[in-house]
Amino acid sequence: MNSNLEQSTARVAAAGKAARVASKRLALLSRAEKDAALGVLADAIEAAEASIVVGNGRDLERGRDAGISDSLADRLRMTPERVSAVAQALRDLAALPDPVGEVVRGNTLANGLQIKQVRVPMGVVGMVYEARPNVTVDAAGLGLKSGNAMILRGGSAAADTNAAIVAALRESLERQGLPADAVQLLDGGHEDVQALITARGLVDLVIPRGGAKLIETVVTGSTVPVIETGTGNVHVYVDADADLDMALEIAVNSKTHRPSVCNAAESLLVHRDVADEFLPRVLRTLADKDVTLHADERATALAGDVETKPVTDEAWNTEFHDLEMSVGVVDSLDEAIEHIDGYSTHHTDCIVTENRAAARAFIAQVDSAVVMVNASTRFTDGGEFGFGAEIGISTQKLHARGPMALAELTTTKWVVDGDGQIR
Amino acid sequence: MNSNLEQSTARVAAAGKAARVASKRLALLSRAEKDAALGVLADAIEAAEASIVVGNGRDLERGRDAGISDSLADRLRMTPERVSAVAQALRDLAALPDPVGEVVRGNTLANGLQIKQVRVPMGVVGMVYEARPNVTVDAAGLGLKSGNAMILRGGSAAADTNAAIVAALRESLERQGLPADAVQLLDGGHEDVQALITARGLVDLVIPRGGAKLIETVVTGSTVPVIETGTGNVHVYVDADADLDMALEIAVNSKTHRPSVCNAAESLLVHRDVADEFLPRVLRTLADKDVTLHADERATALAGDVETKPVTDEAWNTEFHDLEMSVGVVDSLDEAIEHIDGYSTHHTDCIVTENRAAARAFIAQVDSAVVMVNASTRFTDGGEFGFGAEIGISTQKLHARGPMALAELTTTKWVVDGDGQIR
Known part of the structure; x- marks a missing residue:
């Protein structure tokens, strides 16, 4: 000693x-x-x-x-x-x-x-x-x-x-x-x-x-x-049955409302069935808010004139805590759950969907401290939950x-x- | 490695x-x-x-x-x-x-x-x-x-x-x-x-x-x-206002019912006001059940023809898990609580008393997983508590x-x- x-x-x-x-x-x-x-x-x-x-x-x-x-x-x-x-x-x-x-x-x-x-x-x-x-x-x-x-x-x-x-x-x-x-x-x-x-x-x-x-x-x-406490590699998954206007608001709010904190979203996953319609809109909106985008091949193909970088495994694993986000397309709800299982820090993960079965499956299978349906990930907070105070957010x-x-x-x-x- | x-x-x-x-x-x-x-x-x-x-x-x-x-x-x-x-x-x-x-x-x-x-x-x-x-x-x-x-x-x-x-x-x-x-x-x-x-x-x-x-x-x-889980240096304290027949049964049961397990008592503390009456009885009964006794000076003086060893700091700290017990006299409830605070593993500690204020003070001040009033320490058990099963007893x-x-x-x-x- x-x-x-x-x-x-x-x-x-x-x-x-x-x-x-x-x-x-x-x-x-x-x-x-x-x-x-x-x-x-x-x-x-x-x-x-x-x-x-x-x-x-x-x-x-x-x-x-x-x-x-x-x-x-x-x-x-x-x-x-x-x-x-x-x-x-x-x-x-x-x-x-x-x-x-x-x-x-x-x-x-x-x-x-x-x-x-x-x-x-x-x-x-x-x-x-x-x-x-x-x-x-x-x-x-x-x-x-x-x-x-x-x-x-x-x-x-x-x-x-x-x-x-x-x-x-x-x-x-x-x-x-x-x-x-x-x-x-x-x-x-x-x-x-x-x-x-x-x-x-x-x-x-x-x-x-x-x-x-x-x-x-x-x-x-x-x-x-x-x-x-606290480390948050937080995901928003936009399901095939999502209300896409709602999904846009939730994705953008989760990322940009206060990017430096642990409940800010770091990754966006989009079901292939809505990718054509949703990704051009959300990427444009995020880019307009100065979000640097790391996109997989399919997302890049839908980015139009929005600038993106190729997403790496490292990016998927990164809590940017900044105006920066990883974006990708998945073929199914199961693939989204599997992706989240592999990369999430099990702090907060969110599904946007109008489909009851998809919501139930996501809630049951995503092993995180807070699992959300149709709400901004920014709500994971002692004050927002009505506790009146917060000493931290446990991820164990x-x-x-x-x-x-x-x-x-x-x-x-x-x-x-x-x-x-x-x- | x-x-x-x-x-x-x-x-x-x-x-x-x-x-x-x-x-x-x-x-x-x-x-x-x-x-x-x-x-x-x-x-x-x-x-x-x-x-x-x-x-x-x-x-x-x-x-x-x-x-x-x-x-x-x-x-x-x-x-x-x-x-x-x-x-x-x-x-x-x-x-x-x-x-x-x-x-x-x-x-x-x-x-x-x-x-x-x-x-x-x-x-x-x-x-x-x-x-x-x-x-x-x-x-x-x-x-x-x-x-x-x-x-x-x-x-x-x-x-x-x-x-x-x-x-x-x-x-x-x-x-x-x-x-x-x-x-x-x-x-x-x-x-x-x-x-x-x-x-x-x-x-x-x-x-x-x-x-x-x-x-x-x-x-x-x-x-x-x-x-x-599990380590239990368990105390029974017999208060000045104890029902001494009840205290005898609880002390003996806590020590001898199944001495090898963690909820068995290892130490007996007796208030000085009841020591003259209680100690000769309890020491005789324990000795008749083959319990080896480690006694402090005042308890030894009341042991009559019951054989005792001088209690050491090591004995007070020992979980015997056997037919063996440390016994001592205290001047007050506060001294009992202080002794327990110093030696208990915070598993189970018991007071025997008919006095409401003494019971309340003991419950409030003894910092153990289970604090008992007028009951055998052997009841600290998932089965006895009605849980139907037990995977261990947490002392953290x-x-x-x-x-x-x-x-x-x-x-x-x-x-x-x-x-x-x-x-």
């Missing part, structure tokens, strides 16, 4: 122990206490606006010197308006039901034992994410509402912003008589991530949120439970699948109530 | 691909088809009784030569009666509800999108377990009923028994027109386990079931999602906690049904 990793391991161990102590307090808070605290935290974030914006300025300056992209700088930027928005998000959390204490199921056994499965906090949750300071506030708020102590590891590009935010949150918690260690920030090097994801017994769950590489690092390197099958919010940050406990039963 | 591991990796990759293909068929089977298949598999197991018993004889002989313990030999042994019992367990599974297709939650959004979260099979599930051939049949049955393809890795001590069982199951599946690869057995060396737990993308979940060492190996070495917080059965072998999928919604 190199000395940096040793230091990180010690730092994470100390943070984990402090978080465990804090989590015991949090687990016993009533909903009223947690909701009141969220309101005070929101005020504290607004009161700290100046220090957050100043810290953010230093991060942005370092970023400029390092030549970060405009889109990265935009994600990193905290204006006074954005500070207000994240504070408001904390207030909005107070309006959501408390997942803790919910009875999931229960019954009375033949012997009179009353058993019930009750939601309880996870305990200590680690989050590893990139340079998006709003995630820092969201994670702290979701953690408090669900009764979990959070150990946060944001991207180093946002170090000063995150430090200002977490300082404001911790100070406010302390002033409220709540444990400051409910929210902790790891600000060491990459070794902190390594130490966090191997802190067995100290951390109950780690959620990585970011690009594919970050997620791969966390998932393969961790010895603590992890929820994989264990524990949580699809948009995750408060309930997904809890586990359950069985409570068995007897009057002397023995076996 | 050594050549054994290379071979195992290739073998697991082939098994995983075949399992994936099989899982697609299984996911589309109706409940009626699965229940009928379970009945035919039960018949096939009974028809293969002779070959199973012969294979088991070879395993037992090898075991004897290797000097395995009587209790291990007993777990390994397959008599004709035990073959009938495992076949019957398959028939019993047919009577249970199908978890697949259950709508967990759902609603219609403001924009008219109808969303629902539906249970679907995990896909491909790996199981790593020790020399208990009944687990082979149970896992195959639970897998089929929940629509999952199973890759089984039983203990090498049961190799011939498992081979006979799996051959019978696969032949029966094939004769029924179902995919034989729904049940596969890995019979290579330890490298097969290593290959299985790192088969990312091929295996959706691995469940280790066995001793602490096996589970540690799987959990720390895996890069696929894992559910930790992610996905499943406590006894796991059919529902815990499923994941969910969000189905979004629209009529052209875009953002």
Whole structure:
């Protein structure tokens, strides 16, 4: 073990122990206490606006010197308006039901034992994410509402912003008589991530949120439970029986509404029976919206004067996260399902069809977190689903699948109530 | 990579691909088809009784030569009666509800999108377990009923028994027109386990079931999602306000009813206010049942002529899985909770009390999969809970906690049904 990793391991161990102590307090808070605290935290974030914006300025300056992209700088930027928005998000959390204490199921056994499965906090949750300071506030708020102590590891590009935010949150918690260690920030090097994801017994769950590489690092390197989030190679399939006007709107909206996010579509598959009519229209519309098109031979033949590149296997496997899309023609619904099975990251996949049997087959056979019929893939989102919040979108099958919010940050406990039963 | 591991990796990759293909068929089977298949598999197991018993004889002989313990030999042994019992367990599974297709939650959004979260099979599930051939049949049955393809890795001590069982199951599946690869057995060396737990993308979940060492190996070495099961350092705490006759029965039953299993109690804590009256009785009764007692100073002082050993930190941390127990006196409910927090494996912990406030505090503060009031810890069991089956008892917080059965072998999928919604 190199000395940096040793230091990180010690730092994470100390943070984990402090978080465990804090989590015991949090687990016993009533909903009223947690909701009141969220309101005070929101005020504290607004009161700290100046220090957050100043810290953010230093991060942005370092970023400029390092030549970060405009889109990265935009994600990193905290204006006074954005500070207000994240504070408001904390207030909005107070309006959501408390997942803790919910009875999931229960019954009375033949012997009179009353058993019930009750939601309880996870305990200590680690989050590893990139340079998006709003995630820092969201994670702290979701953690408090669900009764979990959070150990946060944001991207180093946002170090000063995150430090200002977490300082404001911790100070406010302390002033409220709540444990400051409910929210902790790891600000060491990459070794902190390594130490966090191997802190067995100290951390109950780690959620990585970011690009594919970050997620791969966390998932393969961790010895603590992890929820994989976010990578989305999302497909829209236009069936032989699609309403083609609807299909055009869905394909274009799924691709262009916000191309940088994980629920944006990356691939378009079109049934051969409607290819002649549909492809010239959709390719023209996408091209007019500056979408770079990777097309297979049959799609290229129908592209008219729209410029396309030959689609490669690599393109089919790429999450462009940009105005760029792979397009191809399939001979059948089965071929579409098989293609999706081979290339999808099992985040969200959509069929556009008026045919009941085709919709049923697609729903049954496409093995993704969210399977859609006749809707934009952009609806895979905790806010859109009505969860009121989102901590990420799980693309794994264990524990949580699809948009995750408060309930997904809890586990359950069985409570068995007897009057002397023995076996 | 050594050549054994290379071979195992290739073998697991082939098994995983075949399992994936099989899982697609299984996911589309109706409940009626699965229940009928379970009945035919039960018949096939009974028809293969002779070959199973012969294979088991070879395993037992090898075991004897290797000097395995009587209790291990007993777990390994397959008599004709035990073959009938495992076949019957398959028939019993047919009577249970199908978890697949259950709508967990759902609603219609403001924009008219109808969303629902539906249970679907995990896909491909790996199981790593020790020399208990009944687990082979149970896992195959639970897998089929929940629509999952199973890759089984039983203990090498049961190799011939498992081979006979799996051959019978696969032949029966094939004769029924179902995919034989729904049940596969890995019979290579330890490298097969290593290959299985790192088969990312091929295996959706691995469940280790066995001793602490096996589970540690799987959990720390895996890069696929894992559910930790089974280790149980289980406590019974007798409160100041306990009904002491009830406490005696619960303590004795929890320890002695079946000491080799994970829900048997290993530690007894007694509040000082009732120690004088309760400890002499319970220590005498336990000693009469041949329980070896590790007692702290205050318990030893109350042991009378019952022989005790001084309890050590190691004893408090030990799952004896035998007629052996650690016993101590605590000054308060808080001290009991703190002790349990320090030593419990968070499987099952029990309070015996007539005091409502003490029960509420214990339930709220003891962070275990099952928390009991006034009942034997032996009730932590899928069968006792009314699940009709059990694939293990999860001691982790992610996905499943406590006894796991059919529902815990499923994941969910969000189905979004629209009529052209875009953002």
